[in-house]
Amino acid sequence: MKLRKQILTTLLAIAMIANLTGCSSTSPEVSTDTASVTEGSATVTTGASTNSASTGEKVKISFMSRDSGDTPIAKVYEEQIAAFMEENPNIEVQNDSIYEEAAYNNKLKVAISTGETPSIFYYPAIAGLKEWAKNGVIMDLTDALASDPEWADSFLDGALDTYKLDAYGVNGIYALPNEINVDVVFYNKALFKQAGITKTPDTMDELYEDIDKLNTVGITPFGVGGTNTWIMGHIFNNILAKRIAAEGITELGTGNKKWTDTDVVECLRLTKNLKEKGAFADGFEGMDYNTQMNQFLTGEVCMISHSSPIISEMFNSDSQILDDIGLFPFPSFEDKSEYKDTRVIYTSGWMLSGTMSEAEKDATLKLVKYMTTPESIQARMDAAWRVSPYKNINAAANAPQLLKDMIAYTNTITKSVGEYFDYDTCSTLVDTSRNGILNMMLGESPEDTAAAIQADIDENRP
Template sequence: MIASSTRSKRRLLGVCATAAALTLLATACGGTGGGSSSGSAAPKSFSFMSATENTVDRAVLTSLSKNECASENTALPLNVQTQPQANLNEKVQLLAGQNALPTLFHEDTPTTVVQLAKSGKVENLEPLLQKLGVEDQLLPSAVSTVKALYNGQLDALPAEYNIEGIFYNKEIFAAHGLSIPTTWDELVADAAKLNAAGIQPFSASGQQGWPITRMIGDYLFRDLGPDAMSDVADGKAKLTDPEYVSAAQKVADLGAKGYFGKGVGSIDYNTAMNTFLTGKAAMLYMGSWALSNIGDSKQDTVGAANIGFMPFPAVAGGKGSIDQYPSNIGLGIVMSSQNADNTEVDNWISCVAKNYGTDSLKSQNTISGFKVNGSVPAANAVTTQVQTTMSTATSSVLWFEALFSAQATTTSQQDATPLVSGSMSAQAFMSAVQNALNSGS
């Protein structure tokens, strides 16, 4: 889940400018949008091209084909193919140019999907789900996330859905008289109290970089509102603007005070996770994919019952809301328009919408952007808490690098350690990332 949850870090601006790179597409930028290809031959199978590394989605679809969707599978057999994620984008473009896209396919580059939608190659799923009467089977917050990634359209099914926040050690908080902080100032005060008591406040991976930069993005969303990063992508704001630099400085201050512990730059992801799960740090900024680690008693010596989850706190006077959780959908499942308006395909999509969430949780222990219908095995308290949060949230925000180019993403994450270790100023950090954005690569 980690690989897929950190992979969507391309910007969603300049879509038409990417058309030159999509040379295999039959229609250029500025097409008519989603819709079925008239005259397409009836499909012989319900085909799904899965990223090789993502075993969960194809396992769930295979399970559905044998159980809840068995009749749909008899009418139109499921046919799963795999493609290494490294070549996935290239393969999708090739098949699109040949009008040979499978019914469903993974795609990890939002700009490619947006372009395919503009050229009529992929389906806007919102009208389809409404027609089938199953639009209510998607969590509203997951829909919000998909639309934020895909230029305002529901161009992918959220087979995976993650929200992010701060996991905390309940025992440590109770022992030091701490309650869940609701503002940034309270969070910083709690960190100071823990640090003074000899307890590392936060565990984070400087090698990954993104657990730190996520906090910068969250501060911006709470301070400036949910459009903070889309304004940068749209050219309405720059990362070098004072309020953006201030957010980077707030997180840099945590590092300057030692709140991320010693040698954060040498800490990899697994070490950061272990530090928290063995009680050596009080808090961990992470996504809901960490629930699988928390549920593993071999990794989690603190115990799932002693771990809680809280949202990133509010910023005093800020325009953002504490209930807007940063979220992602892992690898989106996109639907080709080639076989739209086909009864057998529609029946499959309807069955998937009604049953995917339950099967994903029951058979794979993963949380999707679909509702869970029916009974599932009892989960630990923190998993239940996160599931409830997901099911009741009505909107979401993305993350710091979600709309960045690959170069800007790399710059941001590589410079996270110098920022919190004090060898790079907040102004220099934001300038370096903005310059990478300006380069357009």
């Protein structure tokens, strides 16, 4: 009896543990998830589609973005996909979009690992696309763009260069820029006035003075949700852009420059100095993004560093300060005035599967061209205020002044750079650096932070 009970209990314990490891395993999950992918995006099967093309059956393709649910942009995508299918009855588009970031990444990675790459998808990387490009997971769009000069010319000048991977040893253009998120500082004009600030700061020295003035009247200068580490990461990225510019950031990403170099450590120090100068609320390291936004939209803090998509989020709230919100470019450094015009722009692009049949490829290109006609882009701008890297797109007449200011500002940009880790093939850099920056705000020295980030790169860069 005793032995039987022991055996039973041990077996049950092992079953529970097996359950744990089974759930934890990576590739084996592929087998279960494949089933769900097959229902959705994986309706794209080469054999079936080639056959379907010849038999007149529908060509099935899939579209996967982070815009889903009942958001304005998701609704526009749904409408545009529906309209496209109506115009092209022989093409069926499966919209597999998922809003939640982790779920999206999981589904995409599983789909790619099983060879079921969505026909059109979004992924936040540039250098990180190298392996996919090299192994044919994503399509080189050079020929498609070259064969349709009118389409290629509709993009803003230089926008297509964002996804040229030549610097990483793979020739070609591997994504179409779809949106540009222009980083600026949003500020509360009423609070500026209350602190006696009459103009927005052009330089960091002026910003430091404004921080002092705001603190003097008891206003917290910047809202930062530290637990969402990308927020401090973006502030650091702006400082990096203003001190080492696009060239320096690219060198950092390709390994020609190190994080332990004096000028990069200086950027970390300047980021840390903002805290020491009283730029952030006490305890900001433990606050999150929602708290930050709530603080800004209730007039509790004066500024936030953010990019263009936040405008629609702000105007969807019932904030009473919307008319008081203005924007200004992230200030530059007087000793680095040569980089004052370098602006931070986060580009998000559409990647096309490189493993499609000819029929699917044709259908996918047809869809992506349809989605990038001036009318389609203008519709997305009107509905969701998304700034796109295409020519002749303007804010609607009834759009808020803040959006019009953002578009006007975007049109003045001549030099831009993205996020530093976009230029690095080290996949762990995003977390290591952002966590490192937060730890630095909590006490680590800039030198130690830089050394830890560089060590991670040395260990993990392919």
